[in-house]
Amino acid sequence: MRFTKDHEWVSLDGDVATIGITAYAAEQLGDVVFVETPEVGKSVTAGEGLAVVESVKAASDVYAPLTGEVLEANAALAEAPETVNQAPEADGWFAKVKIADASAYEALMDRAAYDAFLETL
Amino acid sequence: MSDETLKHTPLYAAHVEAGARMVPFAGYAMPVQYKDGVLKEHLWTREHAGLFDVSHMGQARLRGVSPLSAFEEVTPGDFIGLKPGKQRYSVLLNKTGGIIDDLMAGRPDDDGLFVVVNGACKENDFKVIDAELAGQVRIDRLEDRALMALQGPKAAQVLAIHAPDAAKLAFMETAALQAFGVDAIISRSGYTGEDGYEISVPGEAALHIWNTLLADERVRPIGLGARDSLRLEAGLPLYGHDLDETVSPIEAGLGFAVSKKRRDARDFPGARRIAAELGGDVTRKAVGLKVEGAPAREGAEIADAEGAVVGVITSGGFSPTLGYPIALGFVPPALAAAGTELKVIVRGRAQAAQVVATPFVAHRYVRKV
Missing domain, CATH: 2.40.30.110 (Aminomethyltransferase beta-barrel domains)
Structure with a gap:
C-alpha cells in the first residue's frame, strides 16, 4: 500500500489500483454520510478530483493519486457510506483505476514514510 | 487568524481537556466537536441532553429611563408590551429593513433589557444600538459572564436538580435567580428545536457549573458542528448564512418577529419595505x-x-x-x-x-x- 500527502491510499494488483482514504483522513472527516464515486470509464489524472466525501458538516474532495481509467466504483458506499469510517483502508475503498505507469505507484510514500509524515502534522 | 489572536471562553481549557477539536469561530477558539463526533452529538441532544458553550455570544444589559420603548426604534418587536419574566426573539434592522443581526431580548428582572446577540456580530450590533439609541439607553456589556445552553428532552430534569426555580419557567420565559450558588440568568429557550435552557453565569463560576452538569450521565458536551445541524433541522436561520443585511424578516420567514402593533404603526427601520412585502410585493x-x-x-x-x-x-x-x-x-x-x-x-x-x-x-x- 502507498499513500499521498492528501491522505489517499493506493494498493496495486497488476495494473489495477484500488484507491481510498486513510484511517487518519476518515477520523479527521468524522462520520461520512455520503460518497460521490466516479463513473466507470472516466479518465482520471493524478492530483485531480476522483471522488467527493461528505460528512455532516462539509464536503471534501478525494484526489486521484495516479493517472488512469476508472474500472469500478464501490457501489456499496451508496447504501453504507459509514463503511469509510468503519474500514477506511479496506471495505471503504472508493474506486479501482487501471493505471498506465506502475512506476508512479512506487514513487508514492510507503507506510513508514506516511506515518512519519503524519507525525509532522 | 492565528491561534494567538483567538479569544478563549472561560471553558476553553475544559474543551481541550475533553478532546474537542477547536476551530476559529467569531474570533474565538471554539469546539466544533468532541470525541463522539457531530453525528453522535446531534443524536444525543435529540434523545438526552447536550451542553453547549455559547460564551462567544454577546450579552448586555440595556439600561435607561425606558429601554423597552427605546429598543423598538431598532427592532420591529413589541417590547413596550414585554412583561417581566418574558423574552422575545427579534431582529436588529437597518434603514432598508435588512437584518443586522437576530437576537434574544428579555426581562429576567426589573433591570432593563437583557439581550443576547450573535458572537460574530456583537461588536457591530452594540455600535449600531449605541449610535441609534445614544442618550436613551446605556449598553452595559456583560463580558465577564459565560453562557451555556442545556438542550434536549432530559434538560428540564437535569436542571431541576440544580435550579428548582428554573424548572417553573415555560418556553421563552426568563428569570434572574440563584442557581449553582451564583447569580444566574436562565431562560427556557435555545436554538436546537428541543426543550432546554440558556444559562448565563459569572465567568469564574462557569467551569464548575459546566463540570457539575456534565457529571450527570444524561448530559454530554456538544460542539458547534452539531449545534448547526440541530438548528438546521429545527428550521432556524443562522446569521451570516440564511440572514444578512440584504434579507428582510418577511423574506426570511420571520414575520412573527414583526408584531401586529408595529405593523400597524410602521414605526421601525425599513417599515416601508416590510409593509410592501407583507402586502405581497416580495x-x-x-x-x-x-x-x-x-x-x-x-x-x-x-x-x-x-x-x-x-x-x-x-x-x-x-x-x-x-x-x-x-x-x-x-x-x-x-x-x-x-x-x-x-x-x-x-x-x-x-x-x-x-x-x-x-x-x-x-x-x-x-x-x-
Missing part, C-alpha cells in the same frame, strides 16, 4: 428543501423543474435525525409552496429537491409548565 422567500442524493451546501444553485436557476441554498447538510439531506434557501414566492418540485445543482449536476414545511424536525418546546 421577490424571494426562504423555504425548506428535502434533497435527494448528495447534500446541497450553502451557495448551491436552486433551479426550477425546467432547469432555470431561480434561487440559492443558504445552508444545507445531512440531517442526522431524518437520514437524508435538507437545506434552507431562497426561491421566488411562486415556487415556495410545500410540495413544489425543484432541482439543486451540486457539483454541476441537477438533483431532485422538494419544498417542504419547516421545521424539518418538530420543535419540542414546553410552552406550559
Whole structure:
C-alpha cells in the first residue's frame, strides 16, 4: 500500500489500483454520510478530483493519486457510506483505476514514510 | 487568524481537556466537536441532553429611563408590551429593513433589557444600538459572564436538580435567580428545536457549573458542528448564512418577529419595505428543501423543474435525525409552496429537491409548565 500527502491510499494488483482514504483522513472527516464515486470509464489524472466525501458538516474532495481509467466504483458506499469510517483502508475503498505507469505507484510514500509524515502534522 | 489572536471562553481549557477539536469561530477558539463526533452529538441532544458553550455570544444589559420603548426604534418587536419574566426573539434592522443581526431580548428582572446577540456580530450590533439609541439607553456589556445552553428532552430534569426555580419557567420565559450558588440568568429557550435552557453565569463560576452538569450521565458536551445541524433541522436561520443585511424578516420567514402593533404603526427601520412585502410585493422567500442524493451546501444553485436557476441554498447538510439531506434557501414566492418540485445543482449536476414545511424536525418546546 502507498499513500499521498492528501491522505489517499493506493494498493496495486497488476495494473489495477484500488484507491481510498486513510484511517487518519476518515477520523479527521468524522462520520461520512455520503460518497460521490466516479463513473466507470472516466479518465482520471493524478492530483485531480476522483471522488467527493461528505460528512455532516462539509464536503471534501478525494484526489486521484495516479493517472488512469476508472474500472469500478464501490457501489456499496451508496447504501453504507459509514463503511469509510468503519474500514477506511479496506471495505471503504472508493474506486479501482487501471493505471498506465506502475512506476508512479512506487514513487508514492510507503507506510513508514506516511506515518512519519503524519507525525509532522 | 492565528491561534494567538483567538479569544478563549472561560471553558476553553475544559474543551481541550475533553478532546474537542477547536476551530476559529467569531474570533474565538471554539469546539466544533468532541470525541463522539457531530453525528453522535446531534443524536444525543435529540434523545438526552447536550451542553453547549455559547460564551462567544454577546450579552448586555440595556439600561435607561425606558429601554423597552427605546429598543423598538431598532427592532420591529413589541417590547413596550414585554412583561417581566418574558423574552422575545427579534431582529436588529437597518434603514432598508435588512437584518443586522437576530437576537434574544428579555426581562429576567426589573433591570432593563437583557439581550443576547450573535458572537460574530456583537461588536457591530452594540455600535449600531449605541449610535441609534445614544442618550436613551446605556449598553452595559456583560463580558465577564459565560453562557451555556442545556438542550434536549432530559434538560428540564437535569436542571431541576440544580435550579428548582428554573424548572417553573415555560418556553421563552426568563428569570434572574440563584442557581449553582451564583447569580444566574436562565431562560427556557435555545436554538436546537428541543426543550432546554440558556444559562448565563459569572465567568469564574462557569467551569464548575459546566463540570457539575456534565457529571450527570444524561448530559454530554456538544460542539458547534452539531449545534448547526440541530438548528438546521429545527428550521432556524443562522446569521451570516440564511440572514444578512440584504434579507428582510418577511423574506426570511420571520414575520412573527414583526408584531401586529408595529405593523400597524410602521414605526421601525425599513417599515416601508416590510409593509410592501407583507402586502405581497416580495421577490424571494426562504423555504425548506428535502434533497435527494448528495447534500446541497450553502451557495448551491436552486433551479426550477425546467432547469432555470431561480434561487440559492443558504445552508444545507445531512440531517442526522431524518437520514437524508435538507437545506434552507431562497426561491421566488411562486415556487415556495410545500410540495413544489425543484432541482439543486451540486457539483454541476441537477438533483431532485422538494419544498417542504419547516421545521424539518418538530420543535419540542414546553410552552406550559
